[in-house]
Amino acid sequence: MTEDLERIGKDLSDRVGREHVFTDRPTALAYARDTMPWDVEDHHMPYAVVRPGNTEDVSAVLRYASERAIPVHTHGSGTSLVGLGRPKTNAIVLDTGRMQDLAIYPERGYFEVGPGMHIGKLRQALAPHKALLPVFPGSEPVATIGGSIAVNTSAHAVDATLCKPGDYVLGLEVVLPDGQILNTGTESTRKPAGIEATKFLVGSEGLLCVITRIRMRLIPLPRTANIVAYYKRTEDILDVVMAMYRQGLPTPLFFEYLDETSSRIGFEAVGLAPPVGAVAMMSMGSATPEGCRAKAELFLDFLAGGNPIEAHIVEDNDEWGKIWSSRAEAGNYCYRRGSTFGSEVTPRVDCLKTAFLETRDVILNLDSYQGNEFYSFGHIGAPTIHGYAFIPSKDIPNEVKQAITLEVREKTEAINVKYGGCGGEWGLTAQRAGFLQKKYGPVYYDFLMKLKKTFDPNNILNRGNLEGWL
Numbered sequence: 001m002t003e004d005l006e007r008i009g010k011d012l013s014d015r016v017g018r019e020h021v022f023t024d025r026p027t028a029l030a031y032a033r034d035t036m037p038w039d040v041e042d043h044h045m046p047y048a049v050v051r052p053g054n055t056e057d058v059s060a061v062l063r064y065a066s067e068r069a070i071p072v073h074t075h076g077s078g079t080s081l082v083g084l085g086r087p088k089t090n091a092i093v094l095d096t097g098r099m100q101d102l103a104i105y106p107e108r109g110y111f112e113v114g115p116g117m118h119i120g121k122l123r124q125a126l127a128p129h130k131a132l133l134p135v136f137p138g139s140e141p142v143a144t145i146g147g148s149i150a151v152n153t154s155a156h157a158v159d160a161t162l163c164k165p166g167d168y169v170l171g172l173e174v175v176l177p178d179g180q181i182l183n184t185g186t187e188s189t190r191k192p193a194g195i196e197a198t199k200f201l202v203g204s205e206g207l208l209c210v211i212t213r214i215r216m217r218l219i220p221l222p223r224t225a226n227i228v229a230y231y232k233r234t235e236d237i238l239d240v241v242m243a244m245y246r247q248g249l250p251t252p253l254f255f256e257y258l259d260e261t262s263s264r265i266g267f268e269a270v271g272l273a274p275p276v277g278a279v280a281m282m283s284m285g286s287a288t289p290e291g292c293r294a295k296a297e298l299f300l301d302f303l304a305g306g307n308p309i310e311a312h313i314v315e316d317n318d319e320w321g322k323i324w325s326s327r328a329e330a331g332n333y334c335y336r337r338g339s340t341f342g343s344e345v346t347p348r349v350d351c352l353k354t355a356f357l358e359t360r361d362v363i364l365n366l367d368s369y370q371g372n373e374f375y376s377f378g379h380i381g382a383p384t385i386h387g388y389a390f391i392p393s394k395d396i397p398n399e400v401k402q403a404i405t406l407e408v409r410e411k412t413e414a415i416n417v418k419y420g421g422c423g424g425e426w427g428l429t430a431q432r433a434g435f436l437q438k439k440y441g442p443v444y445y446d447f448l449m450k451l452k453k454t455f456d457p458n459n460i461l462n463r464g465n466l467e468g469w470l
């Protein structure tokens, strides 16, 4: 490390209070780690971890860092799956966890929240107002609203039904890299038209600013009717999704699938009898129970044309709870049992089946490892294919893990390029800098670099992410 840690610790303490600054090695290690399946190296270690309590604190930290050209990495909960959560260079890590103020204004049609509030807690707080939070990651209990808006991920929801969380953001308060505070957007429920800064900052992955307050529309919470459908093969579900778009059917709020392997794992994990093949689950949303029922029946009629083994509306909430959680449990089980190497393929919808078959083929025929298993699940109605290489062991050398990760990433991203996809969650930089160049070419990448330079001339924020990592 090149910086004087004691000096940085003292300077930051003077700005935000000693109890909110940490320079000890165990804390630094905890913030250097993320979900990536390889080891922390010395250049990932923070100089200091700082936990600001408000916007003025964030501003003071950034002004300090900017004057000394010290990198700053913003940390929500660090649950990003593609390396966004790990500092790429020694940096001050700015943890937003204390910034959890929430004000709900039903009479204005919006709420305002600090970036550090966990999604699950925010959803609970909105429940008495019958408001929907349009963000559904599997990491809901711990992921922050700031991290989710910085990535602009709606996660499980079908985009054609619910769009992205950024579409509901009315305005932001952010701190720019030099410490200036900027307010964007509107207090009206009418969103601004035309060129407007909120649009650049939502989804900017911590590269352009630190988000310190988010104003979001209160969306009426829909009622839902839930459907489960069993199929012999995953391919049958892919046919259904392609037909749904081709025929212009109203899309469900959620449309998830488990392939033949993960359905067995997931169902067993929640105490349900293992199904014979692949499973699809959908939630239809509407304002009234009658509306939900009508939509679900219409959708069941449509499903009947696609040769399911069986499909029905799930009336029992406990049964639905188990079916729904089997999706998350399949992933959890594999994480516990061994090593998983994931991908995110989001092809043009008319190429969904071809893209799936190519993804499976690539993952079952890796050069970097022989004998891995394949399983897949995901938000197929979106459409997102998560294809995973699974090895039932955690004892794999670091360099082999890196090689598998790189090979899975490169080959599945080539499928995205081939079939017009880009990735609909998890964010676009960190792991995907190479992909951006392949998909869009040098002009686009150069544009992103110039955008970054305009906001952050000294490259203070999340240094290393846009440059690409491994």
Ligand SMILES: Cc1cc2nc3c(=O)[nH]c(=O)nc-3n(C[C@H](O)[C@H](O)[C@H](O)COP(=O)(O)OP(=O)(O)OC[C@H]3O[C@@H](n4cnc5c(N)ncnc54)[C@H](O)[C@@H]3O)c2cc1C
Pocket (backbone or CB within 6 Å): 035, 073, 074, 075, 076, 077, 078, 079, 080, 081, 084, 085, 096, 115, 136, 137, 138, 139, 142, 143, 144, 145, 146, 147, 148, 149, 150, 151, 153, 154, 155, 156, 205, 206, 207, 209, 210, 211, 212, 425, 426, 427, 462
């Ligand atoms: C079990 C599990 C399931 C998951 N499921 C999904 C899923 O279904 N879909 C999905 O998209 N993701 C999923 N994720 C990934 C991750 O949880 C989400 O992307 C989440 O939105 C990240 O939130 P976070 O608070 O952990 O952000 P972090 O990982 O801390 O940060 C993510 C990025 O945002 C930046 N950032 C964070 N806060 C701010 C801020 N206030 N201002 C500016 N930049 C900021 C960071 O610098 C970083 O670049 C999952 C992760 C796990 C572990």
